[in-house]
Amino acid sequence: MNITDNERDAVYKTIFSRRDVRSEFKPDPIPQDVLERILTAAHHAPSVGFMQPWDFILVQSDGIKSVIKKGFEKAHAESAEMFDENKKQQYKRLKLEGITESPLGICVTCDRSRNGPVVLGRTIKPEMDLYSVVCAIQNLWLAARAENLGVGWVSIVHDSVFRDTLGIPDNIDIVAYLCVGYVSHFNEKPELEKIGWLPRQNLESVIHYDKWSSK
């Protein structure tokens, strides 16, 4: 099956305009058919040994979102103390999540024992199943962008908050909590680039030829 130049350009447009959304969520509900399409895209990610180790917990309850938001606030306060004084003030001013503003949260997990103990392709590198789940997340993120939906990955919450609130069994790993919803706009650049938190690296600086080269 051939991808045309126009189709290729659409993929790049989607990749380059995808953002980690925190501030721009609108409350508009996500239509069922759109939700099914982005979940189907996630489910068609590559997975090690065709293991498909992912699960998606769709969070729509305001009560549950409030508990997760409180978990964020606690972890965020702990995190602020880790930065040096200069960065700490800037860090505290940043809006880093849209947990209660976005209409949908998706907790993405990894069942590391799915389909038995020996998984083709995971025999030497056990973390491959977690990486498969991240491939599913990136598929979902791009599919969402293609549907003009924003996604924000919230990583500043202790796993125990999700485990307790969502009833996730002990043998299931928590990989991500994603906020999903329509947005007022997509920022032209990543926020952390725009505010000067860190610059975008030159591509050439991360490319090596046949051997690792110190740059």
Place this chain on the structure above:
Amino acid sequence: MNITDNERDAVYKTIFSRRDVRSEFKPDPIPQDVLERILTAAHHAPSVGFMQPWDFILVQSDGIKSVIKKGFEKAHAESAEMFDENKKQQYKRLKLEGITESPLGICVTCDRSRNGPVVLGRTIKPEMDLYSVVCAIQNLWLAARAENLGVGWVSIVHDSVFRDTLGIPDNIDIVAYLCVGYVSHFNEKPELEKIGWLPRQNLESVIHYDKWSSK
């Protein structure tokens, strides 16, 4: 920036026709502009705290590919012994890599100390930097598909083989080795699905609503 319905459909076409390629590589070289585009797509993945912790070692040397291939053969033989007798025979017959047939290998790594010890968004979940690298890999994989290039992720090689052969420093984590090249065709279904290694799960079986549900 709005994505049109046609552009959205192109993204889905790319996501659903992406394959993990092992057997179909052609030796045709990858034009420099195409290679730059897929690496740029990888470099525009989301990264925790805008850390951009990835590096890409482009492997074109036949000598280096041969050493990696030998590493695969050793790890593959070890792996075969882990399967029960029935699966072992099927496993041994599978072609699981295209290391020497593909014109380009890309070793993708993670520099976990890039930009200092405290990374925004990694304070609570330290593995976020590795997950950022996997997002870059999935961006590259989809961009490659959009360029009608196949990609195969080879995970059955010990990290030490890449570290020694490519001169990767001890403080750099090895995440993936990708084989990249034009292909005779993309399979309609994942090979492991086609041969009945495992079935594709029903999407509904991996979706939960507000709470984890045992299915």
